[in-house]
Each structure stands twice: as C-alpha cells, then as structure tokens.
Amino acid sequence: MHDVLIIGAGCVGSCVAYELSKYNLNVLLLDKENDVALGASRANTAIVHGGYDPDPNTLMGKYNVRGAKKCMELVETLDIEFRKTGSLVVAFNDKEMETVKQTYERGLANGCPNMEIWDAEQVHAHEPNISKDIIGALWVPESGVMNPWEFTISHVEVAVREGVDLELNQKVVDLIDQGDSWLVKTETDEFETKYVVNAAGVHSDEIHNLVAEPAYAIHPTRGQYYLLDRSQGEIVNSVIFPTPNEQTKGILVSPTIHFHTLVGPDAERIPDKEDTSTTRDGLDYIAGEATRCVPGLNFRTNIRNYAGVRANSDLNDFFVDFIARDILELGAIKSPGLTCSPVLAEEGVKMLKEKGLKLEEKSNWDGTRKVTRFKTLSPEDKQKALERNPKYGRVICRCEHITEGEIIDALERGMPVTSLDAVKRRCGTGMGRCQGGFCGPRIVEILARETGIDVEDVLQDKLGSYIITGRTKTNEKPEVTKS
Numbered sequence: 001m002h003d004v005l006i007i008g009a010g011c012v013g014s015c016v017a018y019e020l021s022k023y024n025l026n027v028l029l030l031d032k033e034n035d036v037a038l039g040a041s042r043a044n045t046a047i048v049h050g051g052y053d054p055d056p057n058t059l060m061g062k063y064n065v066r067g068a069k070k071c072m073e074l075v076e077t078l079d080i081e082f083r084k085t086g087s088l089v090v091a092f093n094d095k096e097m098e099t100v101k102q103t104y105e106r107g108l109a110n111g112c113p114n115m116e117i118w119d120a121e122q123v124h125a126h127e128p129n130i131s132k133d134i135i136g137a138l139w140v141p142e143s144g145v146m147n148p149w150e151f152t153i154s155h156v157e158v159a160v161r162e163g164v165d166l167e168l169n170q171k172v173v174d175l176i177d178q179g180d181s182w183l184v185k186t187e188t189d190e191f192e193t194k195y196v197v198n199a200a201g202v203h204s205d206e207i208h209n210l211v212a213e214p215a216y217a218i219h220p221t222r223g224q225y226y227l228l229d230r231s232q233g234e235i236v237n238s239v240i241f242p243t244p245n246e247q248t249k250g251i252l253v254s255p256t257i258h259f260h261t262l263v264g265p266d267a268e269r270i271p272d273k274e275d276t277s278t279t280r281d282g283l284d285y286i287a288g289e290a291t292r293c294v295p296g297l298n299f300r301t302n303i304r305n306y307a308g309v310r311a312n313s314d315l316n317d318f319f320v321d322f323i324a325r326d327i328l329e330l331g332a333i334k335s336p337g338l339t340c341s342p343v344l345a346e347e348g349v350k351m352l353k354e355k356g357l358k359l360e361e362k363s364n365w366d367g368t369r370k371v372t373r374f375k376t377l378s379p380e381d382k383q384k385a386l387e388r389n390p391k392y393g394r395v396i397c398r399c400e401h402i403t404e405g406e407i408i409d410a411l412e413r414g415m416p417v418t419s420l421d422a423v424k425r426r427c428g429t430g431m432g433r434c435q436g437g438f439c440g441p442r443i444v445e446i447l448a449r450e451t452g453i454d455v456e457d458v459l460q461d462k463l464g465s466y467i468i469t470g471r472t473k474t475n476e477k478p479e480v481t482k483s
Ligand SMILES: Cc1cc2nc3c(=O)[nH]c(=O)nc-3n(C[C@H](O)[C@H](O)[C@H](O)COP(=O)(O)OP(=O)(O)OC[C@H]3O[C@@H](n4cnc5c(N)ncnc54)[C@H](O)[C@@H]3O)c2cc1C
Pocket: 007, 008, 009, 010, 011, 012, 013, 030, 031, 032, 033, 036, 037, 038, 039, 040, 041, 042, 043, 044, 045, 046, 047, 048, 049, 170, 171, 172, 173, 199, 200, 201, 202, 203, 204, 222, 223, 224, 265, 307, 308, 309, 310, 311, 333, 334, 335, 336, 337, 338, 339, 340
C-alpha cells in the first residue's frame, strides 16, 4: 500500500513528488501518458512570471512572487536552463498607460519587487526594435524564461532517484473509498493508497467529480505559438507584453532559453481538452498582434508552430482543497501555474501533514541534479568530459550541437525514455532549424541500442506515434534454387 498516490505528472504533480521524496514515505506518481510533462507543462510560454498580473485576492496572486523566487532557487539546485530576461508591459496610448499604472499597483500589492514605470525613451534604449508608437511601459526585472520540460523532468528524475515510484501509461478511471484507504483504478491496474493528490491538470475536474459534487468546470482554452529561428533571436531582449485586458495577457514576443523567439499565445475556448492543433486563423491573428508591438518580426523564419491547452475554469483561480477524506486537489492550475507549482507543492504537503500524513525526514536526501551540456563547457572542461566519456566527442544534433554522451546521460537518469520527443525534451535535440530531420534517425538507433527496444518500437512522441513501419532492406541473402 502506498502512503501517497499522485495523479498527474505535470509540473504540479512532479513538484509534489519531489517535495514528498524528502520523507520516509511510499509515494507513487501516475500519469496517463508515456512520459511526464505531456499536458500544459509541455506547451506553454515558459515564463517565470514576476507576479504583477494576478488579483491579490486569489491564490495565484498570493503564490506568484513566492513561486518566482522558488523557481530561481530551483533552476540552480536542479540545473535547469533559465534566462533572467525581465519583462515589459507596453502601452500605446494614455488609456493603456493608466492600465499599466494599475498593473504596477497590483504588482506592489502582490509583493513583486523592483518594478519601474518607464517612458518611451527608456523602453527604446532597452528594446530598440519595439514599435515607435509606444508611449511607456512597466518594467519587471524579476521575471525570466526557463525550460518547462526540464523543470518537470528534473523534479521527477530526483524524486525517482530518491525512491518515488513512477508509473506511466496509467489513466486513472475511478477512485473507490475503502474506509481507511483508497483504491485507485486505472484502465489496466489497481493501486491502494492512504492519501491521493489530484494534479490532473485540465482533467482535474473529472477526477474531482468521481468523489465529490462538482465545484467548478474547466473551460479548456487553447493557445497557439510561432517559434522563430535564431536569425530573429535578438529582436527582443526581454518578454514583451501588450497591455492586458480582462480576458488575456495578450500576444507576447519572448526570447527563449535557446535564443530563438517565441510569439503567442492566443486564447480560444475549445470543446476538446486534448486538442493541441494549430489553425491558420489563430496563427494569422497572432502574427498581426505581435507585429503591432515588434514590427520587424519575420514570420518566414518560423521553425515550429505548437499549441497548449489552459485549465481555465469558472473560478478564475486555482482550486486547492480536500475534496473527500484524504484526497487533496491541486486543480484548475492555469497560468501562472508553472511559476507557482513549487509553492502549490509546498502548501499541498503542509495540508497533507495537517490531515495526519507523518513526515519523517530522510537523513540522506539529496535534492540536487547536475547535467553536462557539452557545448557550454570551457575547453578544459570539454577535455575532462571527453576523458570521462569519449561519446561527448560525437555530435548527433548538429543544429543544437548535442552529443551522444548527453543523450546517453539522459537515458541513464532513471526514467523510461521511449520516444524521439522524450529525448528532445531532455537534451534539446531536434530543437534547431532542421527540427530533427537529420539527427532523428541517429537518435532512433541510439535509443534502441541503449534501452534494448526494437528500432521499430521507438516512437516519435505519444503511444502509437510509430516512426518506422517496416524494413525495406535486410541482410538476408536471397534464396538460390539449384536446378
Ligand atoms: C498556452 C499556455 C501558456 C502558459 N504560459 C505560462 C507561463 O508562461 N508561465 C506560467 O507560469 N504558466 C503558464 N501556463 C500555465 C502552466 O503551463 C500550467 O498552469 C501548468 O503547466 C499546469 O500544470 P499541471 O501539472 O497542473 O497540469 P499538466 O501539465 O497538464 O499535468 C497534468 C497531468 O495529468 C495527467 N492526467 C490527466 N488526467 C489523468 C488521468 N485520468 N490519469 C492519469 N494522469 C492524468 C496528464 O497526462 C498530465 O501529464 C501556460 C499554460 C498554457 C496552456
């Protein structure tokens, strides 16, 4: 029997697993997909928000600044890619400048530090490519961009190393009350546990409704993006937001950790929670809005479009509460959920303790992680790395300069890795101009060789996304019939 079973390995469930791995507990993390971080935690804007945006009377407002601070600590502890870029909320007219000033006041109420109101001259000195029509902006230095995949994966890698069990391809379909424990039923298995944490993202309301009266409804809201290549990588230095309105933070232009430029997202209510397709109309709208702020954007440099689905709800806040005996819900986690996820985990564990979960600290817990990124090393450190493992000398992804040694390291960090995209999320392969066209086949070979799976079973991404359907050439000699 498990002490705690966590449903959902997005950033929230993964942070909870990491927090709980500090204690002598039997913890199980479940996800319906074949990897972690395949929900909203995979497809978002990747901003560690400064904390000026949410209403101070919401949990989002209370947790944002604390979450941003915690994220800054965690990028060091877990060696997560991060750039402290700062962000600007720009105004085009007096009415928008009023909103910018109100946003500043809200930021103060939330405890967002070091903000400044800039005039047009200050903005253009910092961002020469911004529209000449803007009249001022809010400058928020304490925000940045991080690798959201690595954020989630690193938490799980450490949690697993520290004893948490991880089960993938396990979709929870029912929760049965057994009096003093819960039976968690998935499509294929059953697990017994004392406590449950519902961190099922956009599906958290469905898990909720299995054991409690409905408290809110999720309205899945899709956001689409352009990812422009490095020729546009320096068009902005910080994250550029237009002035927000009631519905949305608006279409932003943002640098990425890999020095590309990200443009988006729109906000479209959709019926299907899993619909991450992109549309011509959505992308055209994004391009039009973004060009208003940054006129020089060149959308011909686009290397990828993608979309994520927000867990927006009629609460307009996170839902954090016990929904039944010993079932804690961290649900409806919309933006700034990535930024707030470490705080949601800390608060969640505190609430479990108040409900009687015994937290006995491990004496030898190690919450750190270190990754070799060969291209970032000094010549001396490259030499040392090569002596340790000559496979750092074989470049597999030429666009991003990722070596075979780094791919093998990722496969050896304790989690199952079965797809090209899972390698991409761990190492950054396929993130460049060719989007995996050249390195893909070589990574298929490495994955098959290192994990023992057949090349034909290596996937592109989720279950069923086969790449190879059969062999066209074999080494078998043709049969010769003697006359
Ligand atoms: C377009 C967009 C832009 C955003 N931008 C930002 C940003 O810049 N900064 C920021 O701070 N936040 C941002 N967010 C918000 C942030 O991404 C989310 O709040 C956060 O990722 C939510 O994490 P989660 O763990 O709750 O959900 P998810 O990441 O969706 O994880 C939930 C997990 O539960 C699993 N699951 C669901 N149902 C079941 C089931 N029945 N059984 C087993 N497993 C199940 C899913 O497979 C999934 O892995 C953005 C979100 C979107 C969509």
